[in-house]
Amino acid sequence: MTANYETREHDVLIIGAGGAGLRAAIEALAQGASVGVVCKSLLGKAHTVMAEGGIAAAMANVDAADNWKTHFRDTMRGGKFLNDWRMAQLHAQESPDRVHELEQWGALFDRTENGDILQRAFGGHTFKRLCHVGDRTGLEMIRTLQDRGVQQGIDVYMECTVTRLLTDDGRVAGAFAYWRETGRFIVFKAKSIVIATGGIGKAWRVTSNSWEYTGDGMALAYEAGAELIDMEFVQFHPTGMVWPPGVQGILVTEAVRGEGGMLRNRAGERFMEKYDPKRMELSTRDVVARSIYTEVKEGRGTEHGGAYLDISHKPAEYVKRKLPSMYHQFKELADVDITKGPMEVGPTCHYMMGGIRVDAETAQSTVPGLFAAGEAAAGLHGANRLGGNSLSDLLVFGRRAGLAAAEYARRASPAPNDSAQIAEAEKELVAPFSNAGTESPYAVHRDLQEVMQNLVGIYRTKDDLERALVELEKLNARAAKASVEGSRLFNPGWHLSNDLKAMLIVSEAVTRSALARTESRGAHSRIDYPNVDAIWEKKHNIIVRQAGGMNRSESRVQEMPEELKQILAAD
Amino acid sequence: MAEATLRVFRGDSNGGQTVDYRVPVAPGMVVLDALHYIQGHLAPDLAVRWNCKAGKCGSCSAEVNGRPRLTCKTRVDDLPQDQPITVLPMRSFPRIKDLVTDVSWNYRVNRKIPPFEPRKGVEWKISQLDVDRVQEFRKCIECFLCQDVCHVLREHDKKEQFAGPRFFVRIAGLEMHPLDGLNRAGLLKDQLGLGYCNITKCCTEVCPEEIRITDNAIIPLKERVIDEFYDPLTMLFRKLHGQQRSH
Numbered sequence: 001m002t003a004n005y006e007t008r009e010h011d012v013l014i015i016g017a018g019g020a021g022l023r024a025a026i027e028a029l030a031q032g033a034s035v036g037v038v039c040k041s042l043l044g045k046a047h048t049v050m051a052e053g054g055i056a057a058a059m060a061n062v063d064a065a066d067n068w069k070t071h072f073r074d075t076m077r078g079g080k081f082l083n084d085w086r087m088a089q090l091h092a093q094e095s096p097d098r099v100h101e102l103e104q105w106g107a108l109f110d111r112t113e114n115g116d117i118l119q120r121a122f123g124g125h126t127f128k129r130l131c132h133v134g135d136r137t138g139l140e141m142i143r144t145l146q147d148r149g150v151q152q153g154i155d156v157y158m159e160c161t162v163t164r165l166l167t168d169d170g171r172v173a174g175a176f177a178y179w180r181e182t183g184r185f186i187v188f189k190a191k192s193i194v195i196a197t198g199g200i201g202k203a204w205r206v207t208s209n210s211w212e213y214t215g216d217g218m219a220l221a222y223e224a225g226a227e228l229i230d231m232e233f234v235q236f237h238p239t240g241m242v243w244p245p246g247v248q249g250i251l252v253t254e255a256v257r258g259e260g261g262m263l264r265n266r267a268g269e270r271f272m273e274k275y276d277p278k279r280m281e282l283s284t285r286d287v288v289a290r291s292i293y294t295e296v297k298e299g300r301g302t303e304h305g306g307a308y309l310d311i312s313h314k315p316a317e318y319v320k321r322k323l324p325s326m327y328h329q330f331k332e333l334a335d336v337d338i339t340k341g342p343m344e345v346g347p348t349c350h351y352m353m354g355g356i357r358v359d360a361e362t363a364q365s366t367v368p369g370l371f372a373a374g375e376a377a378a379g380l381h382g383a384n385r386l387g388g389n390s391l392s393d394l395l396v397f398g399r400r401a402g403l404a405a406a407e408y409a410r411r412a413s414p415a416p417n418d419s420a421q422i423a424e425a426e427k428e429l430v431a432p433f434s435n436a437g438t439e440s441p442y443a444v445h446r447d448l449q450e451v452m453q454n455l456v457g458i459y460r461t462k463d464d465l466e467r468a469l470v471e472l473e474k475l476n477a478r479a480a481k482a483s484v485e486g487s488r489l490f491n492p493g494w495h496l497s498n499d500l501k502a503m504l505i506v507s508e509a510v511t512r513s514a515l516a517r518t519e520s521r522g523a524h525s526r527i528d529y530p531n532v533d534a535i536w537e538k539k540h541n542i543i544v545r546q547a548g549g550m551n552r553s554e555s556r557v558q559e560m561p562e563e564l565k566q567i568l569a570a571d
Numbered sequence: 572m573a574e575a576t577l578r579v580f581r582g583d584s585n586g587g588q589t590v591d592y593r594v595p596v597a598p599g600m601v602v603l604d605a606l607h608y609i610q611g612h613l614a615p616d617l618a619v620r621w622n623c624k625a626g627k628c629g630s631c632s633a634e635v636n637g638r639p640r641l642t643c644k645t646r647v648d649d650l651p652q653d654q655p656i657t658v659l660p661m662r663s664f665p666r667i668k669d670l671v672t673d674v675s676w677n678y679r680v681n682r683k684i685p686p687f688e689p690r691k692g693v694e695w696k697i698s699q700l701d702v703d704r705v706q707e708f709r710k711c712i713e714c715f716l717c718q719d720v721c722h723v724l725r726e727h728d729k730k731e732q733f734a735g736p737r738f739f740v741r742i743a744g745l746e747m748h749p750l751d752g753l754n755r756a757g758l759l760k761d762q763l764g765l766g767y768c769n770i771t772k773c774c775t776e777v778c779p780e781e782i783r784i785t786d787n788a789i790i791p792l793k794e795r796v797i798d799e800f801y802d803p804l805t806m807l808f809r810k811l812h813g814q815q816r817s818h
Contacts, residue, residue: 042620043678044713045628103695106687106748108702108709115696133706139627140709150678151686158675181667210622244599250625329626332644333599442611486616489583490668493615 004426005176005185007417010036010155011409012402013175013190015162015217018046019138019391020374021196022145023098023398024405025154028194031406036188037149038157038177040212044146047198047210048394051138052253052325054120054130055395056388057095061116063127068092069567070126075389076568078124078284079353079382080522081537082230085560086360087380091389091396098395099131107144109133121258124284124386135253135323141391160186162216163498164425165193165224166417171368172224173415176425180495183488185426189417191409194363194401195221195356195372200234200510203503204349204457205449208240208251214499215506217376221356222505226365228543229378229555230354231506232513232524235385236458238288240348242306247333249348252309252326254387256343257281259322261311263292264342265300271307286384286523289347293458296346306346312339347458351390353381353523354513357542363401369408373401383522432497435483441497444478448503451475456511461527465515472508479504505550512552513541572596575647577605578655579617583668590614591655596647602658603631603642606670618669626779629714633670634659639716639777661719663728674715680734683762687745690752701749708744708788710780713737717774717784723767733764736774736784743788746795756799759792768793 012028014021017039028035039046058071071092076083099117103109109131110118119128133140150156159180166174166187174189197217201209222228239252257263263281265271275291276283283291292307302308311319316339320327323338330336330343355378356365363371374394381389432441455468479500484493519533520526539554560568573596578589592613594605603624610617621631624643631642635658636650642658650656664672717736723729742755742763759765772785782788798805 041622041628042630042674045622045630047623049628049712050623050625100695104689106745106751108697108705108748111697111699111702115698118699133709136627136710139712143709147681147686150682158678181671181673210624210628212622245597246600246604247625325627332626332646333601335599440611440615442615446611484615490618490671491616492610492618 005187005422007187007189008036009189010034011190012192012194012405013038013188014194014196015175015220016046016196016198016374016376017043017156018048018196018198018374019141019145019394020398020401021046021194022142022149023395024194024196024373024402026145026149026152027399027402028406029149029152029154031403033406033409036155036157036190038160038162038175038188040159040161040180042158043156044142046142047213048138048142048391050208050210050251051141051391052135052251053122053255053258054132054137054388055095055099055141055391056122056125056129056386057099057131057392058092058127058129059096059099059117059119059131061112062119066127066129071095071129072564073567073570074125075380075386076382078384078386080384080532081382082521082540082557083382084360084379085558085564087397089564090360091380091392094396095392098392098399102141102144102395105144105148107140109140120255121282122254122387123257123279123282123288125388130258130388132255134321135255135325137391157186161495161498162220163429164421165220165370166421167224167367168415168418170225171415172370174417176422178429181490183491183494187417187422189414191412191414192369192371192405194405195370195376196374196398196401197376199352199375200503200506201349203448203452203507205453206240206249207349208237208249209349215502216499217372218355219502219505221365221367221370221372222509222543222545224367224370225545226367226370227357228355228509229357229540230382230513231509231543232517232541233353233383233522234349234510235285235351235353235523236289236347237350238285238292238347239309239345241334242344242346243304243334250329250333251348251350252343252345253323254285256309256311256323256326259311260314261309263288264308264310265295266302267300271295271300284384285387289458290525292345293347302344304344306344308342309345310342312341351375351385353383353385354378354510361400362404363397364404364408369412371401371405373397383524429498432482432484432494435481437481437483439478439482441479441482441484441493441500444475444482444500445496445503448475448500448507452507456507456514459525459527460514462515465511468511469508469515472504472511476504508550509543512550513543516541516552575605575652576655577609578657579606579609579669580659581617581669582666584666589657600647601643602635602645602647602656605647606642606658618667618671620671627712629712632661632714632716632719634661639719641714641716641779644779661715663719663721663725676730677713677715677718677737680738681741683758684738684742684745685753685755687748687751688753689750693750695750697749705744705747705749707782708740708747710782711737711740712780714779716777716779720773720777722771722773729764729767733767736789738763739765739768739792740782740784740788743792746792754799756796760796760800765789765792765796
């Protein structure tokens with residue numbers, strides 16, 4: 001048979017080359033597996049590069065009293081006890097080793113007087129805990145992992161998009177993808193697959209996320225039969241830029257507040273005194289985001305509908321040294337000198353706590369051979385993530401996923417790729433070229449962003465969510481008819497028409513889960529159910545694909561062992 | 572609303588031409604916003620490489636009004652409004668389509684560089700002063716604008732003999748890492764063509780991260796190569812004691 005595609009074979013295929021994907025690749029390689037990494041962008045451009053504030057790890061370099069138990073407790077409290085307790089435990093215990101490892105691979109963190117790794121304060125963390133490099137920690141991390149991985153011998157497939165997982169009798173067998181540059185197809189054979197594709201922010205209009213964040217990995221897993229969990233928990237970071245319009249949503253790191261930045265409303269009031277007088281600006285992100293939103297909604301916002309964030313009381317040289325990219329970002333994009341005056345900030349869609357349901361120890365999903373780590377996976381952060389816990393998440397569970405995927409591959413026999421599945425994937429991918437009509441994928445995307453922004457945002461109601469489901473159905477119908485012009489050679493309109501499918505799947509999962517959870521907890525705030533509900537504290541929402549469409553059900557939160565309960569009870 | 576004209580290259584490896592697009596100008600708009608407007612409303616297949624749109628990933632490099640720049644950090648209101656804004660792909664790399672070029676050569680060069688290797692038995696204590704010096708190099712976002720502007724690559728196409736400013740920056744970061752134990756001077760001299768650089772500082776001028784590429788990375792590396800290979804005392808010392816070299 002003359003195939004329309006090239007074929008590559010690996011023991012372990014990793015989808016995504018951010019922190020989690022690269023850490024998984026390094027580990028799988030160390031186990032002797034042959035490893036392929038597929039990424040939508042060039043290597044080193046993944047969203048991890050934008051992480052600013054730091055990596056949370058209880059190393060106790062600055063606050064000697066810190067330890068894994070406190071980190072565990074902070075994480076569980078921040079997540080409003082919906083976290084997978086075992087993941088939170090492993091994460092708190094293993095993060096310091098993962099940071100040391102990065103250092104041994106060449107990462108250079110800021111230092112204490114003693115020459116140890118310096119740690120800074122962050123929202124929800126009891127102690128100074130975030131290992132950092134000014135405000136560009138993510139860049140340091142990704143460059144370190146990238147150089148390590150390349151040197152160890154990973155095969156990287158850059159600018160390549162996976163559109164479907166291939167399965168054989170219920171387990172993963174490979175993946176179907178296309179090269180963005182040429183539009184040609186490529187089929188991967190793999191014994192195990194790690195999904196490390198990050199989040200879903202591009203379904204909202206105001207977001208800190210890059211174009212890649214279209215929920216691909218979650219949608220791929222869902223289509224392959226895996227369970228998604230906690231999909232209602234979408235984090236809105238309290239501080240994104242609000243002006244000028246083109247930069248709306250770009251992240252303003254929490255490190256500004258960690259370094260002493262203060263939030264004020266138009267009247268000059270430090271409004272966090274009303275919402276969380278104890279922790280003030282360093283309250284958890286869900287609380288600060290809602291506080292800013294409320295100030296603006298009640299008419300106390302700034303000129304462009306945000307709050308003021310001010311660090312100008314600190315010496316200018318200090319600000320430039322600790323927050324260099326913030327300094328440049330505001331100077332160049334907003335004509336604001338942050339050493340002299342306040343920034344205008346407002347909430348921006350930032351992070352997905354929910355995602356692919358995984359086993360805490362192995363990061364395996366509910367589909368055999370399919371693993372997930374990082375933002376694409378769920379469990380560690382519960383209902384709200386603490387700043388700094390995502391970079392440590394990538395390292396701890398990236399490594400675990402790589403390890404377990406390599407082990408799985410060692411035991412597994414090769415599975416055949418099913419030509420019928422490949423043919424179907426091909427047909428679906430090229431359909432927009434033959435669709436008649438004038439529906440533009442860009443227009444569908446813009447309208448999707450409005451729906452999610454306006455109806456499935458920080459505050460939610462039953463009416464809005466039900467309306468969103470109706471709108472999503474219409475958008476699905478439009479997306480199916482979207483047509484593209486031009487050739488398959490690097491064609492962004494065509495690329496977007498494919499990404500849209502994933503965004504629509506995750507948007508529906510978020511909306512269905514949000515509608516079901518009739519309480520407010522962490523990042524999920526229902527105006528019609530403003531309080532926490534003890535019944536919902538014990539339940540997760542589960543999304544799974546069924547013959548008739550998307551199915552939502554509930555599962556019980558796993559009971560925590562007694563010794564961990566005691567850690568939580570301590571103050 | 573005010574409008575701007577963008578004169579954008581459309582074409583592929585076989586050739587092409589510029590096409591004018593009228594774009595409404597919003598306050599604070601950057602060139603990448605304008606390109607997105609074109610994609611969304613006028614030319615859905617316009618190929619543009621980008622990721623973060625926040626100056627952190629280094630993907631959206633192009634030549635705006637003849638100057639290599641990140642389009643996400645180039646404000647439309649900083650450019651002359653009475654003439655079209657030209658946006659062309661980086662010239663030093665093969666064209667793929669429109670503004671997207673083939674930068675894979677950079678990734679091949681990178682593979683030649685031995686990574687950080689700590690000295691044996693080193694204690695993991697580092698002073699902030701040492702960190703500050705190296706962090707300048709580690710700020711690099713790999714936008715490859717320095718590679719684009721460097722005349723050794725741009726005019727003379729010495730890609731086989733010369734690594735380019737980006738990789739001298741990377742090596743400077745490794746060589747000046749306070750705990751690194753390797754010596755990459757031989758590699759710089761023999762395989763990466765450091766000697767081709769005649770310090771015109773074009774790279775420093777276009778660096779969006781304001782890394783002082785020539786002064787702080789390239790010149791100190793040139794000094795290392797000279798010390799290593801052309802200094803009679805060092806040569807004698809090495810003959811007597813031996814020294815580890817990566818190449």
